[in-house]
């Protein structure tokens with residue numbers, strides 16, 4: 001049993017490295033052709049999509065505030081897109097969590113902008129960290145969040161309260177959800193991959209059951225007509241978030257039942273997940289990887 005687990009962990013990390021190496025290669029090839037898509041959500045709030053995580057933007061008389069800032073390689077193009085919305089220098093940047101596809105732009109914008117994030121984001125970026133076994137070097141001081149919070153933080157900006165709320169141990173241990181309270185828009189960071197199995201960073205405080213609980217709490221708070229910016233994927237609705245929540249519950253349940261009946265991880269992978277979730281495994285996180293994530297997350301808990 002333990003031997004199987006170690007062997008499969010090894011396979012998983014080999015697989016992850018292969019995926020990341022492939023992605024890195026892809027990045028290098030595509031740097032020149034990356035375009036940044038700007039989508040208007042309300043008069044004041046926009047979504048930008050470049051190479052990594054989605055960016056939320058508040059625009060208006062007070063200037064620009066952004067939520068997440070993508071990979072460093074697209075920073076110049078992000079700045080161009082922001083300039084078209086009023087200024088290429090955001091006054092404030094929220095980081096929803098520490099992963100590079102949401103924070104590397106700190107290295108580009110951090111000398112001019114004030115960066116805000118949960119305490120654990122600054123902690124993880126201040127030391128050499130590992131994600132899926134790959135080293136992430138320490139960020140320079142100017143690229144670190146300068147304001148940190150444990151529970152929540154608001155910026156009163158462009159005639160509304162932009163409020164960050166920390167949800168513990170979901171995608172990582174430093175996740176924030178950012179509410180544009182007047183615009184009725186919310187940025188969920190990587191707590192939400194719309195229509196896809198999510199990446200849960202178990203090595204950095206993530207938890208499948210924690211994520212499921214957080215999403216349930218967030219759903220209960222949101223109005224029916226809210227517009228949702230996911231960490232990755234298209235602008236979404238509350239119905240999309242509910243479908244994602246249901247997926248988390250049902251896939252976890254399937255793995256949990258299998259484990260209770262004594263199935264090995266290999267057996268669980270062979271069984272697969274409910275057929276209706278087939279399309280959810282067509283993104284970065286494949287069904288076997290998702291099954292293994294749930295399995296490991298449930299194993300840690302016990």
Ligand SMILES: [Zn+2]
Nearest residue numbers: 097099171190
């Ligand atoms: Zn992430």
